[in-house]
Amino acid sequence: MRTMLRLAGVQKSFGTHHVLRGIDLDVDAGEMVCLIGASGSGKSTLLRAINLLDPIDDGEIVFDGVDIAEPGLDPQPIRQRIGLVFQSFNLFPHMSAEANVMLAPGRVKGLRKAQLKAPVTELFQRFGLGDRMGHYPDQLSGGQQQRVAIIRALAMQPEILLFDEITSALDPELVAEVLDVLRRLREEGMTMILATHEMGFARELADKVCFLDGGRIIEAGPPAQIFDNPQEQRTRQFLSQLL
Amino acid sequence: MTDTSDTTARPGRRAVFEAALRRRSMRIAATSTAAVLLAIVLLVPLAPGWEAVKKSFFNGPVFSKTFPGLLDAFLLDIAIFAWSLPLIAILSLVVAICRDIQRPALYPLKLFATLYTDIFRGLPVILVIYLIGFGVPGLGLPRPWNSPYIWGSLALILVYSAYVAEVIRSGIESIHRSQRSAALSLGLSSGDTMRFVVLPQALRNVVPANMNLVIALQKDVALLSFVGPVEIFRQAGVYKSLYANFTPYVGAALIFLIITIPATRYADYLMHKRRRIEQ
Structure with a gap:
């Protein structure tokens, strides 16, 4: 397997708050990696760091052979290849679902509306939202909004997708429709990193599960090992709290 | 089914109460506004300089x-x-x-x-x-x-x-x-x-x-x-x-x-x- 993303010694502080204290992680192409851990353990910051929204203080983020954490590097072309989906959807409320999806491909790749219409429509239909393209975000349910957000990220044809607790803001009955989308992407071989509290889902689909605590990866391995036979005391503690 | 259509047709207790409250506050507002207006209309012309003010500020022929x-x-x-x-x-x-x-x-x-x-x-x-x-x-x-x-x-x-x-x-x-x-x-x-x-x-x-x-x-x-x-x-x-x-x-x-x-x-x-x- 080709290593698509390699993190080495990633450090990040906000003021005096040391959020990431040396993260090492390899993600192969087509792999699905789940980050688990309590709130504040650094999962979200790590994903925002990979997307270059929060530049890291030290360490390397090697994406497709290039260290994208190099200070002074233009983040824009890299972000186009790395999608990020947020917990709170962050759809643009003044645009229809379709316009939300078309904005970035139109502006960044210079594609015209007519060229985008067919592939975008196909994306909406693939995820069961073919009849919702003209709706505005406030006319959609939380689950539908999050699916539009995923479609918006997919429309840029990213090589890797990052998901930041994308079901945490949803009502329980809407979680399944969003997880189904992830399942579909998994089958299609998309490379993904998820920060998640959905342990059942992580166990079912992840190739690798990483347990984060205090800005470090305490333990990483296949889901069977992490969930059924955790080696570290802190991992056992965290998992026992969930039950 | 017939029950629900009945309740939508007839106002409930709360609606009746609130309508009465609204009518009461409208009555109070109308009365106090009328009292203030009446006081202005009656009292201002009693001021000693009213005739002069009327002539120099509210002069019909000059206005037209x-x-x-x-x-x-x-x-x-x-x-x-x-x-x-x-x-x-x-x-x-x-x-x-x-x-x-x-x-x-x-x-x-x-x-x-x-x-x-x-x-x-x-x-x-x-x-x-x-x-x-x-x-x-x-x-x-x-x-x-x-x-x-x-x-x-x-x-x-x-x-x-x-x-x-x-x-x-x-x-x-x-x-x-x-x-x-x-x-x-x-x-x-x-x-x-x-x-x-x-x-x-x-x-x-x-x-x-x-x-x-x-x-x-x-x-x-x-x-x-x-x-x-x-x-x-x-x-x-x-x-x-x-x-x-x-x-x-x-x-x-x-x-x-x-x-x-x-x-x-x-x-x-x-x-x-x-x-x-x-x-």
């Missing part, structure tokens, strides 16, 4: 002789207002965007925009009109560049752009950071993020606040009379001298109110609507 001329002069107010407004819109937008600049190379723009808003919000409008309206033509510029219309309008544009720019900037800052994050994460440039994601939302949020400034501008056009243009306020002054009577000022006030009251109501309505949406 001067009102058409005032309306004519008001067209000039509208014209000054109309050509100032689009220029204010453009200048304030540029200043607001400059104040939001984060790139160090463009820092001088940010500094200049900040100075600009500080200075023009810190000066009385009339002072700026005097300084620019008399000062610049004093340079001895050839016609038409010595016109008080141009420089008086410019003074209004500079002052109001500073206020509108601050309102727009507060609108930009009210857009949550996560909207920028979402746009940037898609690979949009910071310029496109501002243009397509932040500004459209920010401008929509500040429409009611800017409506109030537009109403204020409409009134402040009258201040240009001090540097020359014979607009409604100055015209009223001319009539005052001509008839030795203050009624033309009352006529001018009426003309302003005919425009500003509906505009103010509309701004309040917009503000109210926005608050409802946000809840």
Whole structure:
């Protein structure tokens, strides 16, 4: 397997708050990696760091052979290849679902509306939202909004997708429709990193599960090992709290 | 099924109670308003100077002789207002965007925009009109560049752009950071993020606040009379001298109110609507 993303010694502080204290992680192409851990353990910051929204203080983020954490590097072309989906959807409320999806491909790749219409429509239909393209975000349910957000990220044809607790803001009955989308992407071989509290889902689909605590990866391995036979005391503690 | 249709047809206990409350407060409001109006109508004419005031401020014949001329002069107010407004819109937008600049190379723009808003919000409008309206033509510029219309309008544009720019900037800052994050994460440039994601939302949020400034501008056009243009306020002054009577000022006030009251109501309505949406 080709290593698509390699993190080495990633450090990040906000003021005096040391959020990431040396993260090492390899993600192969087509792999699905789940980050688990309590709130504040650094999962979200790590994903925002990979997307270059929060530049890291030290360490390397090697994406497709290039260290994208190099200070002074233009983040824009890299972000186009790395999608990020947020917990709170962050759809643009003044645009229809379709316009939300078309904005970035139109502006960044210079594609015209007519060229985008067919592939975008196909994306909406693939995820069961073919009849919702003209709706505005406030006319959609939380689950539908999050699916539009995923479609918006997919429309840029990213090589890797990052998901930041994308079901945490949803009502329980809407979680399944969003997880189904992830399942579909998994089958299609998309490379993904998820920060998640959905342990059942992580166990079912992840190739690798990483347990984060205090800005470090305490333990990483296949889901069977992490969930059924955790080696570290802190991992056992965290998992026992969930039950 | 028949049960539910019954309850929707007949008002419930709460609805009956609230309707009674509403009727009661309407009655109280109507009674107190009538009492105040009656007191004014009965008491004001009892004042010792009432007859004199009535003659010099509410003089029917003077009013009907001067009102058409005032309306004519008001067209000039509208014209000054109309050509100032689009220029204010453009200048304030540029200043607001400059104040939001984060790139160090463009820092001088940010500094200049900040100075600009500080200075023009810190000066009385009339002072700026005097300084620019008399000062610049004093340079001895050839016609038409010595016109008080141009420089008086410019003074209004500079002052109001500073206020509108601050309102727009507060609108930009009210857009949550996560909207920028979402746009940037898609690979949009910071310029496109501002243009397509932040500004459209920010401008929509500040429409009611800017409506109030537009109403204020409409009134402040009258201040240009001090540097020359014979607009409604100055015209009223001319009539005052001509008839030795203050009624033309009352006529001018009426003309302003005919425009500003509906505009103010509309701004309040917009503000109210926005608050409802946000809840």
